[in-house]
Amino acid sequence: VQGLHVGIIMDGNGRWAAAQGWQRVAGHKRGAQSVRRVVEAAPDLGIGTLTLYAFSSDNWQRPEREVSVLMSLLKRYLQSETANCVANGVRISIIGRRDRLDPALLSAITAAEDATLHCTTLHLRLAIDYSARDAIVRAAQSLANCKLITRDLFADVLARDKHDLRSAGDVDLIIRTGGEQRLSDFLLWESAYAELYFTNRMWPEFGAKDLSDAIVALHSRDRRFGRVETTAAAAS
Numbered sequence: 001v002q003g004l005h006v007g008i009i010m011d012g013n014g015r016w017a018a019a020q021g022w023q024r025v026a027g028h029k030r031g032a033q034s035v036r037r038v039v040e041a042a043p044d045l046g047i048g049t050l051t052l053y054a055f056s057s058d059n060w061q062r063p064e065r066e067v068s069v070l071m072s073l074l075k076r077y078l079q080s081e082t083a084n085c086v087a088n089g090v091r092i093s094i095i096g097r098r099d100r101l102d103p104a105l106l107s108a109i110t111a112a113e114d115a116t117l118h119c120t121t122l123h124l125r126l127a128i129d130y131s132a133r134d135a136i137v138r139a140a141q142s143l144a145n146c147k148l149i150t151r152d153l154f155a156d157v158l159a160r161d162k163h164d165l166r167s168a169g170d171v172d173l174i175i176r177t178g179g180e181q182r183l184s185d186f187l188l189w190e191s192a193y194a195e196l197y198f199t200n201r202m203w204p205e206f207g208a209k210d211l212s213d214a215i216v217a218l219h220s221r222d223r224r225f226g227r228v229e230t231t232a233a234a235a236s
C-alpha cells in the first residue's frame with residue numbers, strides 16, 4: 001500500500017466520559033465511532049496505512065469489566081465493519097500478541113483479516129495486546145540463529161504476520177489525543193523518524209477535520225531525516 005503511514009494513540013476516552021458524568025466504558029463506545037470516522041476519512045488525506053493503538057499489553061491491568069468491554073467492542077467492530085471494509089478497499093490486520101486473546105475475538109480477527117486480504121485502498125492495522133518493546137524482543141529472539149541482522153531484515157521480521165512477510169514501513173506521523181505527550185510503548189522502532197502531533201482533543205471527539213489538521217501540520221514540517229537541506233548543502 002502506498003501513501004502515508006499514520007499511527008494514532010487514541011487517548012482520553014475515560015476522561016471524556018467522566019466529563020459527561022458517564023462511566024469510562026461509555027467513552028470507549030464513543031471512541032469506536034471515532035475509529036469509523038478516521039478510517040473513512042484516511043484515504044482522501046493520502047494515508048495508505050493507519051495503525052491504531054486499541055489495547056496495549058499494559059491495559060490488561062485495568063479493571064476486569066473495562067477490559068471485557070474493550071474486548072467486546074473490538075470483536076463487534078471487526079464483525080460489523082468487515083463487509084464495509086471490503087466494500088471500501090480497507091484491509092484489516094492486527095498487530096500484537098494473539099495468545100492471550102479470547103477465542104471468539106481471535107476468530108473475528110482471522111475472519112476480518114482473511115476477508116479483506118485483497119483490499120488495497122487503506123491498510124488498517126489494529127494494535128491489540130501490543131507492546132513495542134515486547135515486539136522488538138520477540139523479533140530479536142526469532143533471529144537468534146541469524147548471523148547477519150540488517151535493519152531491513154529486522155524491520156521485516158518485526159512487521160511479519162501470517163500474511164505479511166514485508167514491513168508495513170516506517171511511520172510518518174504519530175498522533176496522540178487527550179493532551180498527554182508520550183509514546184507509551186507504541187511503534188518504537190517504526191517511529192524513529194516520525195513526526196509527533198499532540199492534541200488536547202479527547203478521542204471520542206476526534207473527527208475527519210482533526211485528522212486533516214494533523215496531516216496539514218505534517219506537510220508543514222521540515223523532514224530532514226538527519227540530513228541537511230539539499231540547497232543548504234550545495235551552498236556550503
Ligand code: FPP
Binds near residue numbers: 016070
Ligand atoms: C485510551 O483512553 C483508550 C483506550 C485504552 C482504548 C482505545 C479503544 C477504543 C477507541 C475503542 C475500540 C477500538 C476500536 C478499534 C473499535 P483512556 O481510557 O486511557 O482515557 P483516559 O486517559 O481519559 O482515562
